Amino acid sequence: MSAIVVLGAQWGDEGKGKATDQLGQDVDYVVKYNGGNNAGHTVVVNGQKFALHLLPAGILSENAIPVIGNGVVIDVEVLFEELDELIARGVDTSRLLVSSDAHIIPSYNKVLDAVGERFLGKRQIGTTGRGIGPTYADKMNRVGIRVQDLLDPSILQQKVEAALEQKNALLVHMYGQEPIDATTVTQELLTYVDRLRPMISNTQYLINTALDEGKTVLFEGGQATMLDIDHGTYPFVTSSSPTAGGACIGAGVGPTRIDKVIGVTKAYTTRVGEGPFPTEMHGPEGEALRERGGEYGATTGRPRRCGWFDAVVARYAVQINGLTDLVVTKLDVLSGYPVIPVCVAYEVDGQRIDHMPMDQTSFHHAKPVYEELPGWTEDITGATTFEELPANARAYIEYIEKLSGCRVSVIGNGPGREAAIVRHSLQL
Ligand code: GDP
Ligand code: IMO
Ligand code: MG
Numbered sequence: 001m002s003a004i005v006v007l008g009a010q011w012g013d014e015g016k017g018k019a020t021d022q023l024g025q026d027v028d029y030v031v032k033y034n035g036g037n038n039a040g041h042t043v044v045v046n047g048q049k050f051a052l053h054l055l056p057a058g059i060l061s062e063n064a065i066p067v068i069g070n071g072v073v074i075d076v077e078v079l080f081e082e083l084d085e086l087i088a089r090g091v092d093t094s095r096l097l098v099s100s101d102a103h104i105i106p107s108y109n110k111v112l113d114a115v116g117e118r119f120l121g122k123r124q125i126g127t128t129g130r131g132i133g134p135t136y137a138d139k140m141n142r143v144g145i146r147v148q149d150l151l152d153p154s155i156l157q158q159k160v161e162a163a164l165e166q167k168n169a170l171l172v173h174m175y176g177q178e179p180i181d182a183t184t185v186t187q188e189l190l191t192y193v194d195r196l197r198p199m200i201s202n203t204q205y206l207i208n209t210a211l212d213e214g215k216t217v218l219f220e221g222g223q224a225t226m227l228d229i230d231h232g233t234y235p236f237v238t239s240s241s242p243t244a245g246g247a248c249i250g251a252g253v254g255p256t257r258i259d260k261v262i263g264v265t266k267a268y269t270t271r272v273g274e275g276p277f278p279t280e281m282h283g284p285e286g287e288a289l290r291e292r293g294g295e296y297g298a299t300t301g302r303p304r305r306c307g308w309f310d311a312v313v314a315r316y317a318v319q320i321n322g323l324t325d326l327v328v329t330k331l332d333v334l335s336g337y338p339v340i341p342v343c344v345a346y347e348v349d350g351q352r353i354d355h356m357p358m359d360q361t362s363f364h365h366a367k368p369v370y371e372e373l374p375g376w377t378e379d380i381t382g383a384t385t386f387e388e389l390p391a392n393a394r395a396y397i398e399y400i401e402k403l404s405g406c407r408v409s410v411i412g413n414g415p416g417r418e419a420a421i422v423r424h425s426l427q428l
Helices: 018-022 074-088 107-123 134-142 145-150 152-175 182-190 192-197 205-212 246-250 284-293 311-321 360-365 391-404
Strands: 003-010 029-031 041-045 047-050 065-068 098-099 216-220 260-266 267-270 306-307 325-329 339-348 352-353 367-374 406-413 419-420
Touching: 003 246, 018 041, 018 216, 018 325, 018 406, 029 205, 029 391, 065 205, 098 192, 098 205, 098 391, 107 182, 107 306, 145 152, 145 192, 152 182, 182 311, 205 216, 205 246, 260 311, 284 306, 311 325, 311 339, 311 391, 325 391, 367 391, 391 406
Parallel strands: 003 216, 003 260, 029 065, 029 216, 065 098, 260 325, 325 406
Antiparallel strands: 041 047, 267 306, 339 352, 339 367, 406 419
């Protein structure tokens, strides 16, 4: 039995999709455990670029069974669109399984996401507008619509009516919108049933049975540690649990079954949307890094905010997730910088601290304490072993390892599936 979690160690877009895709070549199941089509994973296979949102990156591996776990929220229209795009490009998507317990994003929650953000004005989160927050809120409020509800039209109608009773009051009285008709929504959802039915599965049972049989299961997290609803920079977070514990809840496996937790981090830092970001570079420096790294969101196309590597965040991610390995991506992007600053601690109101501050105000006030490391000029894109890297690039990785307290097992030096230097195998 082996169960491996792959998750984001920063604010998202670390290259999780690529890491999962690489590992997915050798695993039996790839299970997405949280989030929805707010995620955007770009995976490059044989020079062909694939942009995945809702589907687990395992969909691109030839043998693994891709699974959408119970912790995911599904926009069924988007799911079908994504499947159709892949099918048109010759990808076999027939193995996909969807948990009967996963929640559906009904169209009204996309409306509520958009008007909710407008209502917040200056305090907005900068969500992806995909209805993620309102759908997780419905789940917790116990007025959510689940995949299995689509199999029973009268139950579905009752649930949609119950949900809309609250939402229409909000839409009409608070947001000045037109009310939404429950029957129209129910009929729209029912149009998906025939295509969805063969994919619907008791995924918790299936995954646990697979582990019992000695199969390898990879749990793929969307978003990242700093966007976690509990452990991230609340309220500037997503509404799910991308951290390692979320894999247990969002897939239905016990913590004792997890063997490895792999955190993916960029060699620098990016963030999309609002919220604190201590090492953010404003102005031309940040723009230069954005251009070098091609830092534009795969989901919304928004420019990503860019900054240097933050070891306080890395240490926090190691702690919160119990990371066993780090994958450091995009090291190639740093080639050519004469010196590379690394944030080793924060200064908060005159005090130096080397861990995450207790409260939001302190984090907003945190000023990075930098150490500067010498850079390298060589292009490292073709390197296949750690020894081939310039001495300063090796020293940079070794310093990240020391600062974070976790071994760096894989280094990304290009977008392609093959562009990775493996120091320690991620397989068990
Ligand atoms: P995810 O959401 O964590 O899967 O990451 P995204 O796909 O949103 O963003 C990561 C981007 O970096 C994608 O465009 C990848 O193709 C690219 N990428 C991943 N690893 C590397 C790497 O090592 N070097 C370079 N240059 N690009 C990479
Ligand atoms: P991947 O999986 C980066 C951010 C949004 C916003 C906040 C809340 O590609 O790493 P939401 O729509 O989830 O309610 O938005 O979270 N966000 C992401 N940022 N990568 C992602 O996914 C993200 N998913 C959500 O920009 O700030
Ligand atoms: Mg992404």
